[in-house]
Amino acid sequence: TGKSLNDKDINRRYGFGLLAALNGESRGSGYSWRDGGNFSAGKWSLLEKKLNKEKTPVLIGLNGPQFSPSGRGHIVTLLSVDGKKVRYADPADGKIKTTTRQAIERAPSHPDGKFIFYANKA
Template identity: 60%
Template structure:
């Protein structure tokens, strides 16, 4: 019986040694296989360059909408941000800031006054909202049928929307900038855009309380405002069809 146990133990030990032993690698065979793979022709799907997509070959694709969807500016990609055109003038009345730090509040006051017919100043905005500019814009303009959005930092892709807002919808756009042209102190400045024509941009500048012109190029390359070179723009709040019907029936 002891012999049988010893034989079984020996057999188990042999099996364990076989399992622990790593398989030998035939280096010559491995090298030959690698060389064959390296010399093999590339599959056609990878070797041939893919032709670029032509929008004209795709039925049902609107090139303008495609352009908007591929814009780098997150505030511009939504086509619903482009409202209907409005006749007449924007009606922004330039205001001068009353303190050294109230350019943003002054820009808000100018925009609110143009859209709502109020006569606010930077003092009014500061007393009610402090430096919460976007909150001030939405709170003051909602009853007049506008809501304001943050379009992200200003860049070359922002101008399609800005041009449409100020020239077609007749709504002001507020932009933060920095640098010698806009803020010699380097602390940053905030202005209200009222018109664009080609590369020329007309702004209501709180620093002087007057309209002046600059260029899109100068604004695109302006150094960063401490809060970023943000773009605030307004959308008209479209009334539901039921409200339109009720209003027309009265």
């Protein structure tokens, strides 16, 4: 949305509901967000469709040393899937990174689950 928001801004506006926050902030940009449930290897076809064909973002909650060194969980934005490689944006440092499908599959869950949220163009 181009807005600089932090956790306190989101919590003040939406409480602790990430999906409500995504929908509230993205509505004006022509996107709506859906809960894709918990990630499993069977979700790769959905992720490939959203990322590679529709060119819409997907958020995933992960944990473990590669994604959340603190162990408190981390949410990243998936950007594309190319074979075994997965590109994602890491909001912790603002960098675009590459990992593997296997690393995502093996990563522990975020404390709130290994959830995925995906965007739809309105």
